[in-house]
Amino acid sequence: MKTVFILCDTLNRRMLPAYGGDAITPNMDRLARRSVVFDNHWCGSAPCMPARRDIMTGRLNFLEKPWGAMEPFDQSLQSILSGEKNIHTQMFSDHAHYVIPGGENYTKGFTAWEVNRGQEGDPVWTRPCKDGIRPDVPPEGFKGTWSEAERENRSHFRTEYDYPSVKTMWHAAEWLEDNHDADNFFLWVEAFDPHEPFDCPKYYLDMYEQEGDYDGPDFTHPSYAPNEFTLEETEHLRRRCKALTTMTDRHLGEILDVMDKYNMWEDTMIILTTDHGYHLGEHGYMAKNYMSPYNEVFHIPLMAAAPGVAPGRCNAVTQNIDVLPTVLEYFGISEDVLQYPIHGRSLLPAMRRETDTVHESTIYGYFGKQIAWTDGKYTYFRAAKDESNTPLYVYTAMPTVLRQVYGGNDGVNVVDYGRIEMGRFLSWTDYPVYRFPADIIHWGNASQEFVGRSPFNAETLLFDIQADYAQEHPILDKQLESACMAQLKQCMERYDAPAEQFERMGL
Structure with a gap:
């Protein structure tokens, strides 16, 4: 048995056609047609690392600590799979927080893992100036977040396949091609996109913004603060976010192409979700974290396809803490192996229409x-x-x-x-x-x-x-x-x- 788990960071539910949006995402649409699409799915602990700890442990953690490491007493999904059933667990990611303070131990338990560097302000290529540390001085008239590390990273993106999230999806698709006939594996694919900065080749933006639509500065990275942008600039940022979502979708398609090529749908469960969403002017805000927990951040997409399960919609209240028990049930692993009680519940009974409830609230x-x-x-x-x-x-x-x-x-x-x-x-x-x-x-x-x-x-x-x-x-x-x-x-x-x-x- 096989599972492919795909996490696209900051994937905005309201932009996806599967949820009534108008972003161009033919591959997510294609996956939705094969999946149970969950309409009442919610982030639990936010933002990034707390959300990942929810997924990996099946437990909500935001009442105990903020952003931080996986704890030494945490029993992770990947550790359970590899320890209980000799299941190969493989991660591909470009989420650089796995390799800095506050991201310790999240890769522990994976049989093999890869992190592609260079996203956002990941300081992988930052150079000094004549006086030592190069100052972060934004261009005149700049709005949003600026760092020399981010500017330097962008200078390394010469083709589409230089972008870290593209590398992540591409390497995952290559791995799946090479290992499609293996059994007992869990593949974790985690693209940092469409997280800000909304940076992608211009031909993706051209799908949303025509000549004459906008003639202002090409902003890509809002600050985590009330919206400082004009209405026209805000619309530009929304179009940029959709453009990056479309690029992410294109390379998700490379993974789905392998699934189609070898008819892996017959023996492989696939799950697509995100960690949280993002404000783009709604309620007067940009980004996340500081404002009330509105739907823009916490009401998130989830699609899951499993062998023998008919596609459709599910309105049960669900959260990403439900991923762990779902994967355990799919692989036939009893929850008796758990060292602590978890908060999540398997989604499979709801997917099979055996129940219409996962959590009452x-x-x-x-x-x-x-x-x-x-x-x-x-x-x-x-x-x-x-x-x-x-x-x-x-x-x-x-x-x-x-x-x-x-x-x-x-x-x-x-x-x-x-x-x-x-x-x-x-x-x-x-x-x-x-x-x-x-x-x-x-x-x-x-x-x-x-x-x-x-x-x-x-x-x-x-x-x-x-x-x-x-x-x-x-x-x-x-x-x-x-x-x-x-x-x-x-x-x-x-x-x-x-x-x-x-x-x-x-x-």
């Missing part, structure tokens, strides 16, 4: 910000009870975060070491972890800061997303909010929320 969000709940009809964002955003702790045995460590005045000041504790604080594992009071953590990533309640996360909001999918008209109904609050609390209990999270949220 679920929660999602960013660490230290609002906690969101949904049952597929309503979304409820619960804000911290006061501006202190306390009590709040980070629990980890691997004290690293994005490009930083918790120590040496890098993340945590030496004078605050006395406030760091270590013990068996998590209810679901006896492995000792550090407990960091959130207010001593100084993270050099403004969009993901959690010291104090952010003004972007200060409101408790309730929406009927069947009547108001854009989440523009909050509902003021105390009885309905009370019912949603009770359901949110039950989900937090089911997902092993640390006790202080209930207090922080006023529950």
Whole structure:
């Protein structure tokens, strides 16, 4: 038995024709026609690395820690497959966060893995200037995010096949061609695109933007902040995002071509999803992380095709924590091998139409910000009870975060070491972890800061997303909010929320 799992970073659900969008994605459309397309699929922990930890462990983690390493006590999908059934696990990725602080241990358990370098500001080719470190000085009139590393990386993209995500898809397709007749493998294909910067050859942009449509600067990389772009510039960025989505789709097609060539659909399950979405002007925002957990980021696509399963649509509430139990069931591995209870549930019964429910409701969000709940009809964002955003702790045995460590005045000041504790604080594992009071953590990533309640996360909001999918008209109904609050609390209990999270949220 074989499984191909495809993760396209920042794949915006609302742009895909399978979900009513107008991006040009013939290969995702082609996969959708063979798949069960999930209409009520949600990100759990965001952004990038928390979302990957959800997938690999089957457990929500955003209530315990922000961005960070896989923990030494985590039991990953790839480790279970290779350890329990001698299944070859192979990764192809261009997600450079796997090789920097905050991305430790995610490749552990893969039989073999490859990371193609050069995405975004990945410092693989950065050169010095005469005075040492080259300063990040954007061109005059530039808007958005600028770095010399990103500029240098782009200078290496001379043909389409120099782009890191293209390499990832191409190498995965070559691997599948070479190994199509092997058995018992799990292939993880992870393209960083269509994550920003929205950089691709111009002929993809020409599919969306004709001469005369736009004559301003060619912006490609919004900042993680309220939208600073004009309406025309915002539309240009949306078209650029669609263009990059189309390039990603083209090379997804190379993998599907191998599936077709050898009729691998008869013995191979294939899953396509993303980690999260992205704002492109909606609610006045660009990017992700700092704003309320709106649908633009957390309502995500999922398509899954399996031998003997008829294609169609599924409206059950699902999350990426469900990938692990789905793959285990497909390979015939009992959940008895799990060292800890997981939060995910297999999607296969819903795909086979044996049930129309996976989760009655679920929660999602960013660490230290609002906690969101949904049952597929309503979304409820619960804000911290006061501006202190306390009590709040980070629990980890691997004290690293994005490009930083918790120590040496890098993340945590030496004078605050006395406030760091270590013990068996998590209810679901006896492995000792550090407990960091959130207010001593100084993270050099403004969009993901959690010291104090952010003004972007200060409101408790309730929406009927069947009547108001854009989440523009909050509902003021105390009885309905009370019912949603009770359901949110039950989900937090089911997902092993640390006790202080209930207090922080006023529950």
